[in-house]
Amino acid sequence: SQELEQSPQSLIVQEGKNLTINCTSSKTLYGLYWYKQKYGEGLIFLMMLQKGGEEKSHEKITAKLDEKKQQSSLHITASQPSHAGIYLCGAVTTSGTYKYIFGTGTRLKVLA
């Protein structure tokens, strides 16, 4: 099973709507990263969260790390077609040694 569960796997929203993508770990997180991939391009770094309760924003995208729940959520406010793409969470966890794990990605489509 995935060590980092990402949901939903795909999402279609109308332009202007808000949406949330979740990333849940079965292990303690020591760092959580959000990336975005535009179609045909590589992964673009969005933000990194390290402390429990930490919240960061980048334009209309906000991510929060809930360390107790071992979960992070990515929230997009008033979505636009430019937000379309694949969102991927990655994390650093440890069970003896540091380990990097990734979610499977969420495909977002925004309908104009």
Added chain:
Amino acid sequence: DTAVSQTPKYLVTQMGNDKSIKCEQNLGHDTMYWYKQDSKKFLKIMFSYNNKELIINETVPNRFSPKSPDKAHLNLHINSLELGDSAVYFCASSQGDPRGNYGYTFGSGTRLTVV
């Protein structure tokens, strides 16, 4: 069974050496990728192959050469290693081509240290 396996997991080598990192996926995916994670944990794509064909080739030194003998394997060969090549390299695979999302599966990474 490991879905995407990279070998070796750790690699320590001297400057100027040539080394290879191997990647194999048993998921039947069509597309494979190599990413480099820098010191700030940014994942940067290096190469992507779809059915053995190179489709993404970002600006990386030509000392880096990918080789895909079949769609289940994507190896990364690095010539004349430099100190700045030290990083964690990730292999990944996905079904379909990079323009869609059918779910990424990442390998566990290869930590390369050049001394």
